[in-house]
Amino acid sequence: MSSEHHGDVNYLNHEKGLKSWLTTVDHKRIGMMYLFTVLFMFLIGGIFALLVRLELFSTGPTIIDMNTYNQYFTYHGTIMVFMVVIPLIPAAIGNFVLPIMLGAKDVAFPRLNLATYYIYLVGVLVACTTLFLNGVDTGWTFYTPYSIRTSTSTTLVILGAFILGFSGIFTALNFIVSIHKLRAPGLTWDRLPLFVWASYATSIVQMLATPVLAITLFLLIFERLTGIGIFDPKLGGDPVMFQHFFWFYSHPAVYIMALPAMGIVSEVIPVHSQKPIFGYKAIAMATFGIALVAFIVWGHHMFVSGQSELANFVFSLLTMFVAVPTGVKVFSWIGTMYKGSIRFNAPMLYAMAFLFIFTIGGLTGIFLATVATNVHLTDTYFVVAHFHYVMVGGTLMGFMAGFHHWFPKMFGRMYNESAALVSGFLVFVGFNVTFFPQFILGAQGMPRRYYDYLPEFEALNRVSTVGSMMIGLGFVFSAIYLFKAMKSGPKASANPWNGKSLEWETTSPPHPHNFHDQPVVTHGPYDFIEQGE
Template sequence: MERAVTSGARIGDRPRPKKNYLNETRGFKSWALTVDHKRIGIMYLVGTLCAFLLGGIFALLVRLTLLTPAHKIFGLQVTAETYNRFFTLHGAVMVFLFIIPSIPGSLTNFVLPLMLGAKDVAFPRLNLASFYLWIVGAVMAVSSMIIGAVDTGWTFYTPYSTTTSGTVTLMTAAVFVLGFSSIFTGLNFIATVHKLRAPGMGWFDMPLFVWGMYSTALIQVLATPVLGITLVLLMLERVFQIGIFDSRIGGDPVLFQHFFWFYSHPAVYIMILPGMAIISELIPTFSRKTIFGYRAIAYASVSLALVSFIVWGHHMFVAGQSQLATVVFSALTFLVAIPSGVKVFNWLCTMYQGNISLETPMLYAISFLMLFAIGGLTGIFLGTLSTDVHLTDTYFVVAHFHYVMMGSTVTAFIGGLYYWWPKMTGRMYSEKWGQVSAVIWFIGFNATFLPQFILGSRGMPRRYYNYLDQFQPLHVFSTVGSWIIGLSLFMSAAVLLASLRKPADAPDNPWGGTTLEWQTSSPPITHNFEDQPVLENEPYDYRPKAVTH
């Protein structure tokens, strides 16, 4: 097979086809009723980025409220109730509308069939249904905010969630619908990976991105139904008082936490595994080197998915769970460190003696490595019983999961967006400004969240409206950091959107990648490939080789 790719080659070796998936059909209906995974991916991208903007606005409002102990934003007094809604909506929007659906729905939808050499996902109509369920869920969630907002935190803990007058019922119904959207996406990916791999592509010939997304999909299918039933139980408890979670009518509030975290701890891995999956692509591509320990990373992805199901109790160390259960869950939690460590080790070894080029996606990937290391290591503090009792529900926890969820997953998401942007749109963005945005992102992120570790270990509780005066300097530091993050994100948006104004100029393979999506045109044609690709090399084969014809 013809492949003129050696290290660093940037050749658009074919004439650009006139028709591609973007211009083959036109009009609103051709998008609204499409079953093309690439168009659905683009629609998911637009949708989840809108949610990201909404959640980001709430994040800025939370930080602005905490800027001074007087809690004034531009002279307007923010009440404690309003503050409760700010952080709840920030959490709920970011978790359920952005992080969980973003990478699977947008980037993966677009790239995964291309990487497998398939024409589409296994169930294209189910894919579209998943997107529309996301829309329905998003509309329900936003209307619950307009009607009266939720103030329970994104976790909906009982007994507060069964007694508050907020619109918990509508919000949980929205999350229920979003859960099914997530299940359908995951189900689709599992079937696609099992059945639609290109001829010649065995399980261990798949790109590691696919392995990561396969592991994610396993969790989506196995854990999300339990969230669905938990939320139904919560709604019934609120409306009919069936007596399962409310202790006044014979229920057990701790039971809600068990039910909730049986989904929501694996859900943390629904969020981080796609980030790791993207990094596993970026690092070898920009190091021009075969990935180190391919099988180890693949197995680590799957074992992270499995381990995620047996550690949920570490969210409940001080919640009234039995002492035996806390000890068991704490011990099991340390298992998470093994596959995570394996991955970071392998990524670093891939970079070692590689031919590293610091293009925008790689800068985000390196940020990921540093931020994930901090996020992961502080997780060990929280998995250890004795330290967690002190740190539970402090800003230390807030900082920890933001380092993992935002510092890792969102960083990888932006990096992946820059990486596949030429493939998705056919256009190159301004490399220089992309790099600047990456540096600002790294600075802003650390400025926002490093102080929160200090705040937390000194005893600043999370979700509190008031704080002691001595904490103000660190809160100011953190709030200023949030503005830097905002600046970086607006810069990224501007860089990417500006590229759309010029004519298509991206070569088929701008980064010299070796996975199959780079073998089709940029942007791809509607049926993905001119000819059915047949896999002949192992993935990430960057050894220079003779060009065969």
């Protein structure tokens, strides 16, 4: 960011000052603002996670009391789900990369794009003011009737989640229109990078599912303020209906988190294997297969909530179908690496961590989709381990892969590869040390969200807490070398990885308008020349 030569104008240095950032309509700058805000919330959510793990280091009270514990795991869940994992890839990386991949000057509605950032910010502030009020202790799921009766500041947190939803809806709207209308000449649908396909499917899920959460939370706010009774059994309402409505959004939300990460992996693996992607169409179609199935499996969260046996059977069966398109993708990625010239660098390390962790997450999902085992495992640490394998292993590993992959493009500088590998390794090992014992604890019957546990669970809980410190350390390391790289890393070339999609054809960091001239696409995004041909 230091050099000011005239030929060197880029989106970071062409305007100066805080105001130029706060009023920008440039998708790249908005992406950067999202990136830093979301990562800040990741830090907050992560601190809560470490505090929860520290409390669970020993039986009995360790560092905090019971009510504080309830609040900490609620804040951890709420912050991580609504403020970090859902917006992380679409709003931060997607905003930066997607329009450039399309060869467009910006997203379709740049001012709306800036507005979504402020909507996000307002949602975060509304929800987080409760940290200084009475807190919140409902868990991130806000299940009724407890969420109606608790005296904590739950209303504001629900309002925050309601507002955050609209930020996601408008980002999705912007992406769908951009993908339809702003593709460069020659960029036909079968030449779209798979990250674009993934963003497209994610946006559709986000547009269709989030409004249902919005109306649910809206009703819940009125439930708390005026006692409308729709979810309150005391007034003739139905708390299970709340669960149906909630999971009608929150199950697809899992794919809102996972699909963009899969998109990133589909970019990183071919580029760093220097080999055309295996099964381009299969991956693109599987993306839509997952998006479709996402909407018809929500009942698997409610096998013990009093659903009919028929509903349990149908939801169980449908849930198994998720494995099919997911399997297609995993095999395609492995097929892409087969006989490729694989670089072992940070993007690739994280992409492989994704494959490893996400696959375990997916396979343990089958245990939970089976009604008989689910009844035993419901609300145990097995579930906690499973969704962390999916959400952290999926989204966070995917994000880290993408962040390192596009870091040279974003900041025009290279990060330190060996530092990145060390911390990536620390995160990967730490993750498995943290969450693998939780599968065992859950299978043995340790319930989730409890403040205390039986003495025989202590050893594995200690292992888990030590693992969480390793993850924390890994991310602190990452923050240090990445900030250093932003300030003083060696200059990156326009295409340091020899990628074939459009974002590698512009300068690093890109020109304010992305390209000096309108790019014309003449080849596919993965047209690498195979070695030995």
